[in-house]
Amino acid sequence: MKLSDAINSMQFSPIRRFNPIAAEVEAQGTKIYKLNIGQPDIETPECFMDAIREYTNGTIAYQQSQGDSLLVDAIIDYFKRDYNVEYTEDQIITTNGGSEALTMTFRTILNENDEVIIPEPYYTNYNSFVKTAGGHVNPVKTSSEDGYQYARSGMLETALTAKTKAVVVINPNNPTGQVLADEEMEYIADFAEEHDLWIICDEVYREYVFDGLAPQTFASLDRVADRLIVIDSVSKRFSACGARIGFVACKNEEFMQGIMKLAQMRLCVSTVDQVGAAALFRLPKTYFDEVRQIYQSRRDAAYEEISKIPGVTCVKPKGAFYMTIDLPVDDAEEFLMFMLTEFSDNGETTMFAPAAGFYATEGLGKKEIRIAYVLKEEDMRRACQLIRLGVSAYKKKLELLNARIWRNQL
Ligand SMILES: Cc1ncc(COP(=O)(O)O)c(C=O)c1O
The missing domain is CATH 3.40.640.10 (Type I PLP-dependent aspartate aminotransferase-like (Major domain))
Incomplete structure (x- = not known):
């Protein structure tokens, strides 16, 4: 029995694909700040x-x-x-x-x-x-x-x-x-x-x-x-x-x-x-003013922290609650796997969506990630700090690996 060509040609959501790995990591006791899904933590109006x-x-x-x-x-x-x-x-x-x-x-x-x-x-x-x-x-x-x-x-x-x-x-x-x-x-x-x-x-x-x-x-x-x-x-x-x-x-x-x-x-x-x-x-217009202010503060906090990453390119978003970030790594998907399975700081790490899945053109977005600023301001700051620490640890790991390969070749 076979599935349709149409279904076989479809992708799994790059936003949700890493959730099973994250669940395993959480089960082992690591806290994960989840910036991968646009699921706001703000309460639904009563x-x-x-x-x-x-x-x-x-x-x-x-x-x-x-x-x-x-x-x-x-x-x-x-x-x-x-x-x-x-x-x-x-x-x-x-x-x-x-x-x-x-x-x-x-x-x-x-x-x-x-x-x-x-x-x-x-x-x-x-x-x-x-x-x-x-x-x-x-x-x-x-x-x-x-x-x-x-x-x-x-x-x-x-x-x-x-x-x-x-x-x-x-x-x-x-x-x-x-x-x-x-x-x-x-x-x-x-x-x-x-x-x-x-x-x-x-x-x-x-x-x-x-x-x-x-x-x-x-x-x-x-x-x-x-x-x-x-x-x-x-x-x-x-x-x-x-x-x-x-x-x-x-x-x-x-x-x-x-x-x-x-x-x-x-x-x-x-x-x-x-x-x-x-x-x-039927909610009054003022509802949006309040929530907008919350997102703007989160955006500002996230942007400030992300801008501290050496070699990063990031355009300050003007709306929605996402930021696309061009990281100084070669492969954002590999970096995400590193963050989930090899990195933690004080028992904490973070996850985000690798951005390649947001492009139709093959090869684009490989170094980019998307974060959703859907967590409280202090959590956003911490999550973005973890990305910065993670980039630095990931680069060190690659340098060590390259040095070992180089030594073995001598
Ligand atoms: C741009 C855009 N359109 C549509 C949707 C679909 O959302 P929903 O089906 O929850 O209304 C999303 C969800 O993230 C979105 O970001």
Whole structure:
């Protein structure tokens, strides 16, 4: 018996792949600061559970495939209140997290071998989202030296072919923390209009922008309303990753009718979680101000510590809660294995995601890691210090090894 070619060609998540090794190391008593997964430690607002406790229906029935109108209306009000963007009920479909919103979106718009432009590095699961829909990622190369910029005249064009169907924008970006300026959004809109492409804008970190930047949405650009698909989720915004509630917002009627077929195929999204999520979208705007401040302090602490590593290149993130770090090591994956299995300082070590899996281009990102600043400020500092101590110990180990090889050759 054999599995499908499609499944065999898929990757395991580079973010979660090292978890079994970490579990063994923890079982032996080492403390691991986990910076590999974007799972915030901030508590989910109480209103989520309160709303569920007040839910009185005796039977937990299927919801509408489109979503609970309580949640859909709360989302519509949130967009109107915070961004002055008008959506109607038939322009929103709730999903099992942003992940299902993306899976269903690509299945709705892609034919076999169609291409999607995504600036790399990008959130690694896009490889699977696009592949399972029969498509192919065409990356636009960016680099730490130019701040991972991609929305500049001529850049997106490098990945354009006759098969390109869509351009994906993750804003604020995972894994780089890069945030688009207004004129960059205009350039992406021009590009999509000129080449008749869908714009898939993944805004799951929308509110988490720093240094006084104002949160923004692509949905404010009316001129692309008909080609814009906004992907969203409560996971990061409200620190509710396990609620598995996301949504697609789109003003293109044909797209919404198409994606509804997939929504109906999977029947509905968790009835109970939608009740809790509706309460989250009714939180006052001040909630974001408080959480944003927490992430900004963590970013500052992490950046300060990481900058102390000799030979490191690191762009200070402007948003989301990730940092991509170019380390002075040859192979970040080997370095991670060293950190987990050979290194500890006072019984502690740290883990992160090797960044190669965030690139489509073979060989890129080998020296880079992604950290998620999802731990308390003092823990972030300690975790980043451990990376610095680890780099130094790893280099010493390699020097010793090289010296031994050299001696044996004499
Ligand atoms: C950019 C981006 N999009 C989508 C997702 C999917 O999140 P969820 O399915 O929890 O909403 C993630 C998760 O890390 C992400 O970073």
